[in-house]
Structure formats: C-alpha cells, structure tokens
Amino acid sequence: MSRMLDVRGLHAGYGQSEVIHGVDFAVEEGEVVVILGANGAGKTTTLRAICQMISTTGTIELAGQSVVGKSTTEVVRLGVAHVPQGRGTLADLSVEDNLRVGAYVRKDDINSDIQKFYEVFPRLGERRHQLAGSLSGGEQQMLAVSRALMGRPKLLLLDEPSLGLAPLIVQDLFRRFGDINRDEGVTMLVVEQNANLALDIADRAYVLEAGEIAVSGTADELRDDDAVRKAYLGY
Amino acid sequence: MSSTVTDTSTGATGAVSRALGEFYGSLRSLSAKNRRNLGIMAAVVVLFSIWAIATEGWNLFMQRVVDGVDNGFIYAAMALALVLIYKATTVVNFAQGEMAMFGTYITFVFSSDWGLPMWLSILMAMLVSALAAAGIERTLIRQFDPSNHLAITIVTLSLFLILGALAGVIWAYDGKGLPSPFPKRNETFGFLGADVEYSSVFTWITVIVTVVLVTLLLNRTKIGLAFRAVSTNLESSRLAGVHIGRTLQFGWALAAAVGTLAGSLYAPTTLLTPTFMGNLLVFSFAAATLGGLDSLGGSVLAGLLIGLIQTMAGGYVDRIGGELATATALAVIVIVLAVKPSGLFGSAKVERV
Amino acid sequence: MAMVTLQEGSPKHRAYVIGAWVLAAAVLLYVPFASDIGFAPASIDKAFRVTQLNDVIAYAVAILGLNLVIGYSGQLSLGHSAFVGLGAYTTIILVSDHGWSYFATLPISAALCFSVGVIVGVPALRIRGLYLAIVTLSVAYVFPTLVLKYESLTGGPNGKKPARGEGKLEPPSWAPFSDAGRLAQPLWTYCLLLGVAAVLFVLARNFLKSRPGRALVALRDNPTSAAINGVNLPLYKTMTFGVSAAYGGIAGSMLMMNRPFASDVQFALDLAIFLVVGLVVGGAGTISGAIPGSLVFVFVPYFMSEWTNDQEGMPPGLKQITSPLFDWLETRQGGRSIAGVFFGIGLLIFVFLLPGGFIDGMRKLRARVVRVVPNPSWRRDAAAKTAAPAAIETDAAAPVPNPTH
Structure with missing residues (x-):
C-alpha cells in the first residue's frame, strides 16, 4: 500500500485564531480513516485545510505531491x-445536473457513471429531473456522495455525513460507504461524531481534541480504549 | 420536460425544434407551478379588455396591445441581461445599464462611422462588449472574493460613473439616431385593426430567438452547467473543481452581449444619449424581479406584462395620463411583489436551518 | 504590532478617548471660524465654502439614515433620494407658503417621512435583497414625476423657493459672527445644522446599542435564526425603514435651511445612487462613516470638475504632459464630464486600497499605533460594544439582563 495522504505539522485556522495546532496523520491507499472528536475539536477545519479552503502551514502531501x-x-x-x-447541494439544479457538475473536471464520457449511480441509489434515478433542493436530507446526502464520486477522486473527504439524518438512514448510508470503498477502491477520510457507525467501516481512526491528535490506532483498538469508549461511544 | 424532446434530430432544423421544445417546455412547467396565479392574472386581463373595448373601441385597444408588446420585448431583452449578471455576482450591478449604453454607442460607431450594415454592427458590438466585460471581470471583479459584496458594489458604482462620463466625453450629450437593423423600416401592416411596424415584429423575433439561444447555452453546454452551478452554490462548485473566475467571466461577457443587443434594439425607437438607458433599466429591472430572477422565460412574460400595464394605464385611465403611467406600472409591480415576494415565476426558496 | 497598548477604562484610555473628542470638536470649530480655510483654493469665497460644509452635514445625516437600512439591516435601498426630497419639499412648502419657521418643519418632515417609510417598508417585510431594491428604486423613480404632476404645490419644473427676502436664517445679535456680512448667515446655519446633526448621530448610536439595534444586526447576519430566537422581524424591519426615511427627511429639511430651493432634478435617482456611493466609501455598518462619505459626496465631484477646468496645483512639468489632453477636452462638447471619469477611477483606486471603506481602513491604521484591550472584568460588555456578530446574536437571542445594569 502506498500513502495517499500524508499530513505533518499541520496548523490551520480562520483569520487570527488558530484551530489546528500541529496535527500529524496519514491515510493509506484504499483505507477508510475516521477522525473522531467533539464539536469544535477542529475536524471540519482539518478537511478544509486539506482542500486549501483556508490558510494553512505545515505539510500536506497527496500521493507524494504537496498541496x-x-x-x-x-x-x-x-x-x-x-x-x-450540510452536503453542499446545488439546490436549484436537477439531480442529474448535480451529477454532471461533479464530473466537471473529467473530459471523458460520463453517462455510464450517471447510470451507475442511479443503480446504486435508485431514489436518485427516480428523481433525476427534480430539483436537488426538493430532496430529503438522506437523498441529498446520497446525491452529495455520488456527485463527489462522479469526479473519480482518489481520496474522498466526508464531513459529518450523519448530520441531521435519521438513525436508520445513517446506518444504510454507512453500509454503502463501506461498499463503495470495497467495490470502487476509493480511499476515504471521514469526520464523524457518530463514532459507533464510523468505526464499523473504518480501518483506522484518530481522535482530535482541541486541535491536537489525542489518540490514534486501528478501529478495533479505539473501540477497546476505555477513554475513547466513555467519551465517544457512550458505554 | 427536456426528456420529451428527442435528441436524435440533427442539423439546423433539429436545433431549432429542440430549442422551441425547450422554451415551450419551460413555459409549460411554469404554468404547472403557477396555474393559480396565471388564472387570476388572466381573469383580470379579460375583464379589463372587455371594459377597454367597450369604452374606446377595438382598434385603439389592439393598437395599445401592440405598443405594449413592443415595449415589453425590449424590457425582456434587458431583463435577460440583468438576470444573467445577477446570477453571476449576486449583487446589484449598477453599471449594467451603462455597459449596455456603451455597447450601443459601439454599434453606432460601427454603423455610422465605419458604414457597416446595422446587423453586422450589432453583432460586432456584442462581441466587443463581451470581450470588454470579460476584461473588466478579470481585472476589477476577480480581485475580490465573491462574498465581498461591499467591494464589488463599489466597483460597479465606479464603472457606472466612468462609463457614463466617458460616453459623454466621447460622444457628447446630443441625441444620435440609430437606424433599425431590420428591412422595411417605417413600413407597417394592419393586424386585427392595429398598425404594426415590420421592424417591431423583427425585434420580437430577435428577442425570442435570443432567449431560446441563451436558454440552450445555459442548459446544454458545460460552461452553462458550470454557470448555473456557481450561481446556486459557489462553495460546492469550487469543491467540484469548477473554475469560479472563468465561469463568472462567462456570465459577465454573456450579459454584456445581451445588454448591447437590447440597447441596440431600443435605440432606434428613441435617441441614443449617454443617459438613454435610464427608463429602460428601471422597467427591465422590474421585469427581471417580477419574473423571479431565476427564470429566463419568466422575465420575458414579466417584461410583456409591464409593457402592457404601462400603455394600458397611460391610455385608458384619465387621471393617470402619460406622466403617471410609469408610476402606475411600478405600483403594480410593488403590489405583486408584496403578494408574491419571489416574483410571479420564481421558485420560492426553502431555507434549511 | 501596536506601539501603545491601552486597557479599556484605565485613566490613559479615558484620556485617549477624551483627546479624540476634543480634537474632533476643534476641527469642527476651526473649519468655519478660522480666517481662511486651509484646504480651500484662495479664489473661493468663504461663504460659499461654508455653504458646502452645511451640505456635508445635511448629507451626512442622509447617509447615516441610509446606513441604518443598508449597513445595519443589510437591505439594499435605492429610494433614499425620495425621502430626502419629501423632507425638502415639506420644509420649503411650509416655509414659503405658510410662513412656518424652519425648525418647526423638522418634526413634520421627520413624521411624514417616517410614515411614508413605514408604508414603503411594509412590502419590505416580505421582500428581501433585490426585490426590495426594485421597490425602493420605484419610489426614487416616481418621486420626481409626482413633483412635476402636482405643480401647484411644488412649483413643478421651476422649483420652489421662498419669496425674495423671506425664509432666511438670520443669526441672533449675540452670536460673535452676527456682523460678519455675507458670512453671517452660512455660519449661523452651520451652527444650527451641526447641533441637529449631533443630536441625530447620538440618537443613532444609542439606538444601535439598544436592544432593537442589536436585534437589527442579528437580523442582517441571519434573518432566519434571528426570527427563531424571538426577534420581531416585521416590527424591526418596518421601524428601521421608517427611522431611516425620517433621517432622510430631516436631511432634506436641513438642505433647505442651507439653500432654500427645491427642484425635481435635485432629488432624482442619481441622488439615491450617489448616497449609496457616499455610504460605501465611508463604510457600511459604521456610524462615523457617514462623515467621510458625505465629504466625498459633496467635495470630490466638485473639486474634480474645478480641477479639470484649470488643473490648479499640478506640478508644471506634469502639466506640460497633460495639457494636450485637457486642451483637446476643451474642444469636446461633453469634455467637462471627464470629471466623472476621474471620480470613478478615484473610487476604483479607493476600493483597491481600502476594500472595507474609509472607517475600516482608519481602524486598521489606528490598530497599528494604539491597541485597546478590554478590561477583563468588562468582558461581556465589551463584546456587545465591538459589535462582533456572534456576540450580538447571542445577546439578542437570549434576553439575558446586561450584567452592568
């Protein structure tokens, strides 16, 4: 396995206030890695830093290339x-147009991929001409993930996919994330508060506390860690 | 729905039939959404028409309808430019009218100084305006984050001042006459009792074709898709790898070209001066708003509606007369907006919290 | 880093604040009463210059009012010219046709414009953003046509002014400048307008610090959550519109106290747009921004057109280079409007240098010299003062009694 994402000594924040104070972690190719943490721990900021949506210092390498x-x-x-x-749905566009925007960076034919996601998520196929803003929260999350995958990414970053969704829908969604990782070989970095579900599909996990990595290990190790269990798993 | 249109037809006729199908489709989906509103509007229109025909006769009524439609199509063309630029910037572009005015002067330069035929002058001026607007976007607008509304507003205000004054310096303030680009100038034909100018009909057709073409451009091309994506959610579009700057540049260029077209169609009906867009802008702005700002077909219908209200109010209501026809039209718009804040054809936004 | 750090509430900080106020007062007094005004080209008549300063004061009030709607409640209003015009016509009609004194007309202007503002604000309850812009734009557009329509009342295209020799603001005999000849009247007007403006600025400041004021900002930053948290949206929106219009109306009356003449072209859509220019130059969402905004509004176009006439003060070497341009412009029919081009270019340069407006730029500059740190025990209070959106939202959200009260 080669290293997909390598983050070393990452500092990031908004304006004057730094949120991430020197974080190191890595994601290997084909892995699902989960970052757990409470509200305000800096999980979202970490993802935003990887995408260079905020000013960052430190090293972020994607497949060996600095970003x-x-x-x-x-x-x-x-x-x-x-x-x-919050899924970032393009609310005024149809479901199909949302998928097309997802494939914006691609030059090849994308229709077969669109069909594929209609098969994976039949609900999207039924609603392909509906405006994305009229979908339910779960459907919007399916659409958001499909849209992201339309670009055939090497690395998929998911920011709290369970937010605002009913527990049953969340379970179904995470099962599908596992499927997508296995079938498509997409590497995933997932930020979650719902530790139980996230650890089920994860290979490894990190716990972020106040902008620093507090605990790291395989998913099983973290499940067995007493402190983590009490704080994030609730038993 | 676009799925009902066959994509297999090819060639020019295929393109036109697809375009018409798309336009018709958008109108049909509008009426489905807004059946009740259209019903109320139709009832008001029918009652008014009966009263109007009974009081001053059929011919005068038809003449006023034709005049109203005439104005309405010009409003619609400019409204189209406004909708495009609003989607591209999400701020009020104070310079939109001045840009169209400047573009119309460029048409004037091509046609009267260079002696080119009008239609070619207009096309070339549209191209020049598009390039100039793309340059303006690149040098002045892109420096600021799209969410910095204050800075972008100041830039558009500056452009408003500069273009207005510069046109005065270059072309002075006396009115210039711009010929109509269409054949059979000043000739009319009778239609159901009204005199209709041939050039008016060509203007209507031009506006309809433009709306259809712009609709196709936005719905059938990759850059159009990107434009719609950026105007609905900037951040997500950026995360999908869309080049935000280039896409907004496309919006500016397209809006400037359409604005120049609108100005060049409007100028022959009046005199070209550095302030000639003033009236047109107010009503086009009203049409764009009334149309709901996100629907191109809607702004055409709203433009027609405003043109009709204006001529009808001015013609039939004694107390209003010429001076207050404008005020009446605007009052109607305000009332409609108060009742239906997202415009007649705009989709109501549901805000998730 | 800042060179000086002051703790809020310490004697040093108090001295700093008082010093700033004394300096401001000194400038306000120096400008009209000094024997010659530093920035004025010598050829300019001082009485005329003071009259211009009076315009600045009046337009500052108008911009302040506009800022309540645009800067603080975040709605684009393009109809302010109509309110200024309505106030101006109210005053001029009452003074010239009914023999009222100027001061007696101020409350009438304010009340009338407040009522009209509330009426215009009612559609604003349901309409946001661009939709509101069109409603207010319509008001601005229609106002001059109404002036022309009701000619018997407004004088129509000829404008309206008091009969010769009437409607003047003569200074009382105790004023030190009562024998200053032609200067006496403008200087007296200056004092009166300054007094009115000072009251209005203090009122605006207190209003924005009050509960409704903070609710307003919450409304701007996130209308939905403000409404959910119990901010009475319709009430505040309409009230803001009314108050803003009343400020515009008073500004119109003040303009008439300075130059008693009203005409339809004075209060057309251009005025509304130029008021927005003044507003954004000063800085949206600042009270003091109205003053630099108004200075720019009155003086920049004026000096620009003066300067394009004679290029006074330009180094001779540079003048050699530019004179062909200006000579050529002389020959053009519309050559004088080059001033507008320069104004626009100046505005562009301005936005690139100070993208947040003048006051924002000054604050950043000041922050390099003086840093004011909040007194730890005052923390909550200070949070409300600095108008940080988050702090305000929580304040407005929960009706927590202010700890200092």
Whole structure:
C-alpha cells in the first residue's frame, strides 16, 4: 500500500485564531480513516485545510505531491473530492445536473457513471429531473456522495455525513460507504461524531481534541480504549 | 420536460425544434407551478379588455396591445441581461445599464462611422462588449472574493460613473439616431385593426430567438452547467473543481452581449444619449424581479406584462395620463411583489436551518 | 504590532478617548471660524465654502439614515433620494407658503417621512435583497414625476423657493459672527445644522446599542435564526425603514435651511445612487462613516470638475504632459464630464486600497499605533460594544439582563 495522504505539522485556522495546532496523520491507499472528536475539536477545519479552503502551514502531501499553497480548484483536480458539512447541494439544479457538475473536471464520457449511480441509489434515478433542493436530507446526502464520486477522486473527504439524518438512514448510508470503498477502491477520510457507525467501516481512526491528535490506532483498538469508549461511544 | 424532446434530430432544423421544445417546455412547467396565479392574472386581463373595448373601441385597444408588446420585448431583452449578471455576482450591478449604453454607442460607431450594415454592427458590438466585460471581470471583479459584496458594489458604482462620463466625453450629450437593423423600416401592416411596424415584429423575433439561444447555452453546454452551478452554490462548485473566475467571466461577457443587443434594439425607437438607458433599466429591472430572477422565460412574460400595464394605464385611465403611467406600472409591480415576494415565476426558496 | 497598548477604562484610555473628542470638536470649530480655510483654493469665497460644509452635514445625516437600512439591516435601498426630497419639499412648502419657521418643519418632515417609510417598508417585510431594491428604486423613480404632476404645490419644473427676502436664517445679535456680512448667515446655519446633526448621530448610536439595534444586526447576519430566537422581524424591519426615511427627511429639511430651493432634478435617482456611493466609501455598518462619505459626496465631484477646468496645483512639468489632453477636452462638447471619469477611477483606486471603506481602513491604521484591550472584568460588555456578530446574536437571542445594569 502506498500513502495517499500524508499530513505533518499541520496548523490551520480562520483569520487570527488558530484551530489546528500541529496535527500529524496519514491515510493509506484504499483505507477508510475516521477522525473522531467533539464539536469544535477542529475536524471540519482539518478537511478544509486539506482542500486549501483556508490558510494553512505545515505539510500536506497527496500521493507524494504537496498541496499547500495551491488553490481549491487545483487540489480538486489532483483527485480530492470533498463532501462538505450540510452536503453542499446545488439546490436549484436537477439531480442529474448535480451529477454532471461533479464530473466537471473529467473530459471523458460520463453517462455510464450517471447510470451507475442511479443503480446504486435508485431514489436518485427516480428523481433525476427534480430539483436537488426538493430532496430529503438522506437523498441529498446520497446525491452529495455520488456527485463527489462522479469526479473519480482518489481520496474522498466526508464531513459529518450523519448530520441531521435519521438513525436508520445513517446506518444504510454507512453500509454503502463501506461498499463503495470495497467495490470502487476509493480511499476515504471521514469526520464523524457518530463514532459507533464510523468505526464499523473504518480501518483506522484518530481522535482530535482541541486541535491536537489525542489518540490514534486501528478501529478495533479505539473501540477497546476505555477513554475513547466513555467519551465517544457512550458505554 | 427536456426528456420529451428527442435528441436524435440533427442539423439546423433539429436545433431549432429542440430549442422551441425547450422554451415551450419551460413555459409549460411554469404554468404547472403557477396555474393559480396565471388564472387570476388572466381573469383580470379579460375583464379589463372587455371594459377597454367597450369604452374606446377595438382598434385603439389592439393598437395599445401592440405598443405594449413592443415595449415589453425590449424590457425582456434587458431583463435577460440583468438576470444573467445577477446570477453571476449576486449583487446589484449598477453599471449594467451603462455597459449596455456603451455597447450601443459601439454599434453606432460601427454603423455610422465605419458604414457597416446595422446587423453586422450589432453583432460586432456584442462581441466587443463581451470581450470588454470579460476584461473588466478579470481585472476589477476577480480581485475580490465573491462574498465581498461591499467591494464589488463599489466597483460597479465606479464603472457606472466612468462609463457614463466617458460616453459623454466621447460622444457628447446630443441625441444620435440609430437606424433599425431590420428591412422595411417605417413600413407597417394592419393586424386585427392595429398598425404594426415590420421592424417591431423583427425585434420580437430577435428577442425570442435570443432567449431560446441563451436558454440552450445555459442548459446544454458545460460552461452553462458550470454557470448555473456557481450561481446556486459557489462553495460546492469550487469543491467540484469548477473554475469560479472563468465561469463568472462567462456570465459577465454573456450579459454584456445581451445588454448591447437590447440597447441596440431600443435605440432606434428613441435617441441614443449617454443617459438613454435610464427608463429602460428601471422597467427591465422590474421585469427581471417580477419574473423571479431565476427564470429566463419568466422575465420575458414579466417584461410583456409591464409593457402592457404601462400603455394600458397611460391610455385608458384619465387621471393617470402619460406622466403617471410609469408610476402606475411600478405600483403594480410593488403590489405583486408584496403578494408574491419571489416574483410571479420564481421558485420560492426553502431555507434549511 | 501596536506601539501603545491601552486597557479599556484605565485613566490613559479615558484620556485617549477624551483627546479624540476634543480634537474632533476643534476641527469642527476651526473649519468655519478660522480666517481662511486651509484646504480651500484662495479664489473661493468663504461663504460659499461654508455653504458646502452645511451640505456635508445635511448629507451626512442622509447617509447615516441610509446606513441604518443598508449597513445595519443589510437591505439594499435605492429610494433614499425620495425621502430626502419629501423632507425638502415639506420644509420649503411650509416655509414659503405658510410662513412656518424652519425648525418647526423638522418634526413634520421627520413624521411624514417616517410614515411614508413605514408604508414603503411594509412590502419590505416580505421582500428581501433585490426585490426590495426594485421597490425602493420605484419610489426614487416616481418621486420626481409626482413633483412635476402636482405643480401647484411644488412649483413643478421651476422649483420652489421662498419669496425674495423671506425664509432666511438670520443669526441672533449675540452670536460673535452676527456682523460678519455675507458670512453671517452660512455660519449661523452651520451652527444650527451641526447641533441637529449631533443630536441625530447620538440618537443613532444609542439606538444601535439598544436592544432593537442589536436585534437589527442579528437580523442582517441571519434573518432566519434571528426570527427563531424571538426577534420581531416585521416590527424591526418596518421601524428601521421608517427611522431611516425620517433621517432622510430631516436631511432634506436641513438642505433647505442651507439653500432654500427645491427642484425635481435635485432629488432624482442619481441622488439615491450617489448616497449609496457616499455610504460605501465611508463604510457600511459604521456610524462615523457617514462623515467621510458625505465629504466625498459633496467635495470630490466638485473639486474634480474645478480641477479639470484649470488643473490648479499640478506640478508644471506634469502639466506640460497633460495639457494636450485637457486642451483637446476643451474642444469636446461633453469634455467637462471627464470629471466623472476621474471620480470613478478615484473610487476604483479607493476600493483597491481600502476594500472595507474609509472607517475600516482608519481602524486598521489606528490598530497599528494604539491597541485597546478590554478590561477583563468588562468582558461581556465589551463584546456587545465591538459589535462582533456572534456576540450580538447571542445577546439578542437570549434576553439575558446586561450584567452592568
């Protein structure tokens, strides 16, 4: 396995206030890595830093290539897809147009991929001409993930995919994330508060506390860690 | 729905039939959404028409309808430019009218100084305007983050001042006459009791074709898709790898070209001066708003509606007369907006919190 | 880093604040009463210059009012020219046709414009952003046509002014400048307008610090969450519109106190747009921004057109180079409007240097010299003062009693 994402000594924040104070982590190719943490721990900021949406210092390497200082568009074109918190739906566009925007960076034929996602998520196929803004929260999340995958990314960043969704829908969604990782070989970095579900599909996990990595290990190790269990798993 | 249109037809006729199908489709989906509103509007129009025909006769009524439609199509053309630029910047572009005015002067230069035929002058002026607007976007607008509304507003205000004054310096303030680009100038034909100028009909056709072409451009091309994506969610578009700057530049260029077209169609009906867009801009702005700002077909219908209200109010209501026709038209718009804040054809936004 | 650090509430900080106010007062007094005004080209009649300063004061009030709607409640209003015009016509009609005194007309202007503002604000309840812009634009557009329509009342295209020799603001005999000849009247007007403006500025400041004021900012930053948190959206929006219009109306009356003449072209759409220019130059969402904004509004176009006439003050070497341009412009029919081009270019340069407006730029400059740190015990209070959106939102959200009260 080669290293997909390598982050060393990452500092990032908004304006004067720094949120991430020197974080190191890595994601290997084909892995699902989860970053756990409470509200305000800096999880979203970490993802935003990877996409260069905020000013960062430190090293971020994507498949050996440094991304610090590049524009967001360039980072995306290097193969990173980011599903932002709140799903970032293009509400005034149809479902199909949303998928087409996802494939914006590609030059080849995308119709077969669109068909594929209609098969994976039949709900999207049924609603292909509907405006994305009229979909339910779960459908919008499916759409957001499909849109991100339409660009055939090497690395998929998911920011709290469970936010605002009913537990049953979240379970279904995470099962599909596992499928996509296995079938498509897409590397994933998932930020979550719902530790139980996230650890089920994850290979490894990090716990972020106040802008620093507090604990790291394989998913199983973290599940067995007493402190983590009490703080994030609730038993 | 676009799926009902066959994509297999090829060639020019295929393109036109697809375009018409798309335009018709958008109108049909509008009426489905807004059946009740259209119904109320139709009832008001029918009642008014009966009263109008009964009081002053059929011919005068038809003449006023034709005049109203005439104005309405020009409003619609400019409204189209406004909708495009609003989607590209999400701020009010104070310079939109001045840009169209300047573009119309460029048409004037091509046609009267260079002696080119009018239609060619207009096309070339549209091209020049598009390039100039792309340059303006690149040098002045792109320096600021799209969310910095204050800075972008100041830039558009500066452009408003500069272009207005510069036109005065170059072309002075006396009115210039611009010929109509269409054949059979000043000739009319009778239609159901009204005199219709041939050039008016050509203007209507031009506006309709433009709306259809712009609709196709936005719905069928990759840059059009990017433009719609950026105007609905900037951040997500950026995360999809869309070049935000280039896409907005496209919006500016397209809006400037359409604005120049609108100005060049409007100028022959009046005199070209550095302030000649003033009236047109107010009504086009109204049409764009009334049309709901996100629907091109809607702004055409709204433009026609405003043109009709204006001529009808001025013609039939004694107390209003010429001076207050404008005020009446605007009052109607305000009332409509108060009742239906997202315009007649705009989609109501649901805000998720 | 800042050179000086002051703790809020310390004697040094108090001295700094008082010093700033004394300096401001000194400038306000120096300008009209000094024997010659530093920045004025010598050829200019001082009475005329003071009259211009009076315009500055009046337009500052108008811009302040506009800022309540645009800067603080975040709605684009393009109809302010109509309110200024309505106030101006109210005053001029009452003074010249009914023999009122100017001061007696101020409350009438304010009340009338407040009512009209509330009426215009009612559609604003349901309409946001561009939709509101069109409603207010319509008001601005229609106002001059109404002036022309009701000629018997407004004088129509000829304008309206008091009969010769009437409607003047004569200074009382105790004023030190009562025998200053032609200067006496402008100087007296200056004092009166300054007094009115000072009251209005203090009122605006207190209003924005009050509960409704903070609710307003919450409304701008996130209308939905403000409404959910119990901010009475319709009430505040309409009230803001009304108050803003009343400020515009008073500004119109003040203009008439200075130059008692009103005409339709004075209050057309251009005025509304130029007021927006003044507003954004000063800085949206600042009270003091109205003053630099108004200075720019009155003086920059004026000096620009003066300067394009004679290029006074330009180094001779440079003048050699530019004179062909200006000579050529002389020959053009519309050559004088080059001043507008320069104004626009100046505005462009301005936005690239100070993208947040004048006051924002000054604050950044000041921050390099003086840093004011909040007194730890005052923390909550200070948070409300610096108008940080987050702080305000929480304040407006929960009706927590202010700890200092």
